[in-house]
Amino acid sequence: MSFATTDLCDDHPELLEDGRLLVLPPVFKHWGQHRRFCGPITTLRVFEDNALVRATLEAPGHGHVLVIDGGGSLRRALVGGQLGLLAQNNGWAGIVIDGCVRDTDELNACAVGIRALAAIPQRSARQGVGERNGRISVAGVAVSPDDWCYADADGILIARQKLA
Numbered sequence: 001m002s003f004a005t006t007d008l009c010d011d012h013p014e015l016l017e018d019g020r021l022l023v024l025p026p027v028f029k030h031w032g033q034h035r036r037f038c039g040p041i042t043t044l045r046v047f048e049d050n051a052l053v054r055a056t057l058e059a060p061g062h063g064h065v066l067v068i069d070g071g072g073s074l075r076r077a078l079v080g081g082q083l084g085l086l087a088q089n090n091g092w093a094g095i096v097i098d099g100c101v102r103d104t105d106e107l108n109a110c111a112v113g114i115r116a117l118a119a120i121p122q123r124s125a126r127q128g129v130g131e132r133n134g135r136i137s138v139a140g141v142a143v144s145p146d147d148w149c150y151a152d153a154d155g156i157l158i159a160r161q162k163l164a
Contacts, residue, residue, distance in 0.1 A: 003038065005154045008163055015159065024156040025139045028096065028115040031104055032084065036152040037065065037094035037113035040162070043145050045069040046130035048076040048099075050083070050123075056132065057083050061092030065149040069136035070099025074117060076124040081106025088112045094151060098138040113151060 008021070015021035042064045046052055048071075056066060066087070070078050079095060081103030087095055087110065094113035100120040101107060107114055133145045143158050150157040 003036070003150060003152070003163075005150055005152050005157050008150055008157055012163065020160040022141050022158045024141055024158065026155060027117060027139055028156060029118065030113075030115060031101060031107040032094070032110050032112045032114040033108070034094065034111065034113035038148065038150040039063045039065045039093035041065050041067050041143060041145060041147045041149050041158070043067050043069070043134060043136045043143060044130060044132055045134060045136050046078065047071045048073050049125040049127050049129050050078045051126045051128040052130040052132060053078055054083060054086070057086040057090060057092060059090065061087065061090050063091060063093045065094045065096060066092055067136065067138055067143050067149060068095065068097045068099060069138055070097055072117065072139070073099050074120065076100065076122050077102035077120050078124055079107070079114065079116065080123065084110040084112060084114065094149070096138065096149060096151065096156060115151060115156060
């Protein structure tokens with residue numbers, strides 16, 4: 001996994017121009033041990049409810065990146081330490097959350113990359129409400145299942161295909 005988001009942008013100006021390569025706004029903070037991660041995307045849309053997040057992370061990740069449209073909520077955490085461990089142990093490359101995390105010390109001990117808007121101590125509801133593998137919006141950027149996510153210290157890119 002040798003890439004830099006800056007190089008991907010420089011090497012693919014035509015993809016940036018026609019919208020096949022998108023840059024997420026610089027609003028995400030980093031947790032977890034992996035600052036750099038990439039993979040095909042699995043999507044979730046949930047709002048202040050992480051039951052589907054848990055169910056998804058309990059399954060093998062096969063190097064995918066879980067991208068969660070949490071509606072930008074800053075009121076409840078969608079991922080905490082237990083889910084960070086599930087992501088690590090089940091082979092997920094990373095998690096990008098348009099929402100919050102908690103248990104940040106535990107998340108920082110996990111061998112996975114995690115990006116989210118903020119940390120907050122309040123846990124989410126667990127009703128199982130949401131949608132898996134649909135087109136979502138993260139920080140105003142459209143994301144579809146099987147798009148590719150590339151994340152490093154400079155930012156997060158969403159590509160419509162795997163980039164060389």
